[in-house]
Amino acid sequence: MSYEKVTQAKEIIVGTKQTVKALKASKVNELLVAEDADPAITSKVVNIAQEFHIPVTYVDSMKQLGKTCGIEVGAATVALIY
Template identity: 40%
Template sequence: MLDEALKNSNRRTVGVKQTQRALEKGSALRVYVAKDAEGHVVRPILDQCRNHGIDVQDVQTMVDLGKACGIEVGAAVAALLTE
């Protein structure tokens, strides 16, 4: 289930590398992970979220997550950032 916070925010990251950087900086509030993303791609992100106590929300598909982020391709992960 994709909430409106990600769709309406302009403070977000899209993609594994950008989300990983946001987690390392401590600026990620919530991370969104597509259920159909490959495990070896999202596993490091999920581990970081668990270690930092960041809420993870599942999204049905990569296409849905990409659309919510305003891009025309799928996205495996995205994050909502602090203000």
């Protein structure tokens, strides 16, 4: 399951603003996107990831993605650095 990738990553970046910065700095190896997140929020990040040829993996829920990252709130996007 994709959530396991979070625990295997050397570093994770939670949140769209920080994720966009990391993508533009070519630091990200993979992007996780919650399917239940607002497309208005995630589409910009996904487009940038595709521009930089970063693989995008969709996961079921923001709540589970946030929990996997160790935060109390949902996460729309998480950047993985290996």
